[in-house]
Amino acid sequence: MTPFRSEELPGRLFIVEGIDGSGKSTQLDLLHKWLVSQGYLVVFSEWNSSPIVKGTTKRGKKRHLLSPMSFSLIHAADFANRIHAQILPALQAGAIVLADRYAYTAFARDAVRGVSRPWLHRLYSFAVKPTVAFYFDVPLEEAINRINEGRPMLKYYEAGLDMHLADDPEESFRIYQGLIQKEYEQMLDEFGLVKMNAIEPLVVQQRKMREIVAPHLVGVKQADAGGVQEALREAGLLGRYLEEARRRKDVQA
Amino acid sequence: MTAVRFFGDPPPTIAGDTLPGRLIVVEGTDGVGRSTHIALIKEWLEDRGVAVLDTGLTRSELAGPGIKRAKQGHTLDPFTLNLFYATDFWDRLERTILPALRAGMVALADRYVFSLIARAAVRGVPLEWMENLYGFALVPDKVIYIDVDVEQLLPRVIGSTGFDYWESGQDFLRGPDVYHTFVEYQTRLLFEFRYLASRHKFSVIDGRADIAEVFRSIRFEIEPLITSMGAEVKPARTRRPRSRPAAPTEN
Secondary structure (H helix, E strand, C coil): CCCCECCCCCCEEEEEECCCCCCHHHHHHHHHHHHHHCCECEEEEECCCCCCCHHHHHHHHHCCCCCHHHHHHHHHHHHHHHHHHHHHHHHHCCCEEEEECCHHHHHHHHHHCCCCHHHHHHHHHHCECCCEEEEEECCHHHHHHHHHHHCCCCCCCCCCHHHCCCCCHHHHHHHHHHHHHHHHHHHHHHHCCEEEECCCCHHHHHHHHHHHHHHHHCCCCECCCCCHHHHHHHHCCCCCCHHHHHHHHHHHC | CEECCECCCCCCCCCCCEECCEEEEEECCCCCCHHHHHHHHHHHHHHCCCCEEEEECCCCCCCHHHHHHHHHHCCCCHHHHHHHHHHHHHHHHHHHHHHHHHCCCEEEEECCHHHHHHHHHHCCCCHHHHHHHHHHCECCCEEEEEECCHHHHHHHHHHCCCCCCCCCCCCCCCCCCHHHHHHHHHHHHHHHHHHHHHHCCCEEEECCCCHHHHHHHHHHHHHHHHHHCCCCCCHHHHHHHHHCCCCCCCC
């Protein structure tokens, strides 16, 4: 059922998936702020953000050097680095990790480019199985409308132009995103992704997301549990200088 | 014609099922004299009228510079490092090796997936994971493996580049000094190479002999591949080196 490593870790991992324009990042950002306000220790991990690998990915994209296999491999390298340097240690330490896109993004994009699915599943076997994986389901037309409003220029690989689906970037993007959507739909049951209706009002989506996440938070370490808040209450203080103290700590770190 | 065979599932975008060229790999740990013999092989092939592409690890346009930068930091987990190498490997396979083979050249590779698999194995990466990863690698027509013992390796390494950080396993081994980690690392690495040699039927060349003799053995292994390509057979020219006195070995 899952290609991922199976050991139990004290932390929790929540991830979001969906095509461009599904609103997944907005929802994850709202969840992030909520968890932090609850005093949880939260680590955020973004697709394509490994400090060691992302330079090479950029180089490949800029010079159009990436073929389906090198596209797949370099993204796997980025993901492997984030798993071992960021995600795994945080989960071992009992933190909550939020990831904007996860291995499923690679499964969908690479399969669309013709890479073998079983090969991909074995390749990503070093990944941690998410506590909950959300899939933001949005009609293709709606997603394209949202993208057109926000982003004027489609990038080469983002529009799937490397696959020669169409000459026109917008038409290529439409076909590409449609193919990715089909891959996601096939993965829903196979990997137990939780489907979210991405055309509902943002507030409704966020409420549902929190309802799904909440039961998994039982027993998770809270950075502030019974500490500062209790001290303030007992002494009748407002904590006027705490913000300043935190800022100083951030600067030092 | 060479059959296009892969170790695992064929990768996408590879058209055709036979190639007129030949893929020859030279494998062996650092200090066995790979670069010397590759230089000799290349000249010998060109003398026979065979066009040669030579290639080696981290020489890809895509990932070569990134790997070199990353290795300076010494902070890579083995999975990331191997995926980085795999990216470099694929980029070279797709954009230099396969076109050369399609054009009827000999692609001469200084190290191949076997070095990468051996290095990863000693660092605890599961063999199944590595073999799945390199399922996209083209099966070479010939793997020349130059085999030596650690005792023969030591003077060569000391005499040339000295102990390299990665080639002495300092990224994961702890020992009283570099000498001991080097010996420990190379011993483990040679063990993995010998396992791969029997599993993948390498042509094993005894690297303890002098350069002329090693090269003679290599030519003997490669000769049939070259004649099968239709290269001119020139008995006089091919025999000439044998009738000469043995080339002096550098010391």
